[in-house]
Amino acid sequence: MEKLTPPTRLLLGPGPSNVSQRVLDAMHLPLIGHLDPAFLEIMDSVQVQLRKLFGTQNSFTLPLSATGSAGMEACFVNLLEAGDRVVVGVNGVFGTRMCEVARRCGAEVTAVEAEWGTPLDPAKMLAAIESTQPQVVAFVHAETSTGVCQPVEEITRGAKAAGALTILDCVTSLAGIPLHIDEWQVDAVYSGTQKCLSCPPGLSPVSFSPQALERVAQRKTPVQSWYLDTSLLGSYYGGGKRAYHHTAPISAIYAIYEGLRIVEEEGMDSRSERHYKAAEALIAGLEPLGLSPLVEKKFRLPMLTTVQLPEALQGDPEAALRGKLLKEFNIEVGGGLGALAGKVWRIGLMGENAKLEKVEQLISVLRKVL
Numbered sequence: 001m002e003k004l005t006p007p008t009r010l011l012l013g014p015g016p017s018n019v020s021q022r023v024l025d026a027m028h029l030p031l032i033g034h035l036d037p038a039f040l041e042i043m044d045s046v047q048v049q050l051r052k053l054f055g056t057q058n059s060f061t062l063p064l065s066a067t068g069s070a071g072m073e074a075c076f077v078n079l080l081e082a083g084d085r086v087v088v089g090v091n092g093v094f095g096t097r098m099c100e101v102a103r104r105c106g107a108e109v110t111a112v113e114a115e116w117g118t119p120l121d122p123a124k125m126l127a128a129i130e131s132t133q134p135q136v137v138a139f140v141h142a143e144t145s146t147g148v149c150q151p152v153e154e155i156t157r158g159a160k161a162a163g164a165l166t167i168l169d170c171v172t173s174l175a176g177i178p179l180h181i182d183e184w185q186v187d188a189v190y191s192g193t194q195k196c197l198s199c200p201p202g203l204s205p206v207s208f209s210p211q212a213l214e215r216v217a218q219r220k221t222p223v224q225s226w227y228l229d230t231s232l233l234g235s236y237y238g239g240g241k242r243a244y245h246h247t248a249p250i251s252a253i254y255a256i257y258e259g260l261r262i263v264e265e266e267g268m269d270s271r272s273e274r275h276y277k278a279a280e281a282l283i284a285g286l287e288p289l290g291l292s293p294l295v296e297k298k299f300r301l302p303m304l305t306t307v308q309l310p311e312a313l314q315g316d317p318e319a320a321l322r323g324k325l326l327k328e329f330n331i332e333v334g335g336g337l338g339a340l341a342g343k344v345w346r347i348g349l350m351g352e353n354a355k356l357e358k359v360e361q362l363i364s365v366l367r368k369v370l
């Protein structure tokens, strides 16, 4: 095998984003054991900071040792049993994936659809909740496949009033937009590290409310997944006497520790403002080039902008152009998914990359190639 020499890219797609040098440096630090008191202190700090970022008092808040999709699985496998009913909002790839995960738990899924690029209609969600009386209501806060930011509270309030537990996907929003999951009445939330936290992929921060844990405790059947069972995970992450569950990925925890430290230093409000400013500058630079945003301003995500391509660029030319950006300019942007494939680009300005100089770098290259 030859020595690894990956190219240096500017990652302006839907994730991963570029990792900050401080995070890379943290990953070089000496390995210690996952039950070493020094490591448990680091883990405690990570859990404290994650609570702040999620906006929660939930004691069960931790970085799962797996990617965002495992965070999604963790929420569904713990809260659903065969025969349960779940209402899922579907306006992109990740709502669709939620339905698939819920079906594999044996749940009866009611999908409430909205056109990709638009938010879910709370009235339709509430009508489905009213008619099916589900145990769980789930939807995506930041739909990375379309760039839509979903208003949360009207849906979660309605769900809770009907006695359901709520699941929210915050993979792309964590550390980019302030989250208030307690105030929003979210019972189970999951995220990832490779987007606005600017860490490598591989961890999924999750948080479960006391009510969600109570539901798990009252299950008639064991959680289908041993690895993701919250009652077993609690023995390691739950504080007090820590017992072996699995070997925590030490270097990845160093990475998230440093990523969270950077967020704390910057402050979540300034960080969010930086994301909004970068997205505004991006759109201002793209519009004169004939690329206009897909999503109505009110529902646009700051960290992921979906732009419509002029007809002449749609289909094969867009793929060729993305290839050229990557190979000749070392810039990655994302293509469209599903019905939007070949028609849009998804441009991520996440964490480290939500900066005006990165926007200028992309726009000046696009001026040359378009």
Ligand SMILES: Cc1ncc(COP(=O)(O)O)c(C=O)c1O
Binding pocket: 014, 015, 067, 068, 069, 070, 072, 094, 140, 142, 143, 144, 145, 169, 171, 172, 192, 201
């Ligand atoms: C909104 C959303 N949910 C879930 C996931 C799945 O996360 P992962 O790819 O880390 O498993 C992603 C990944 O891009 C995402 O954007």
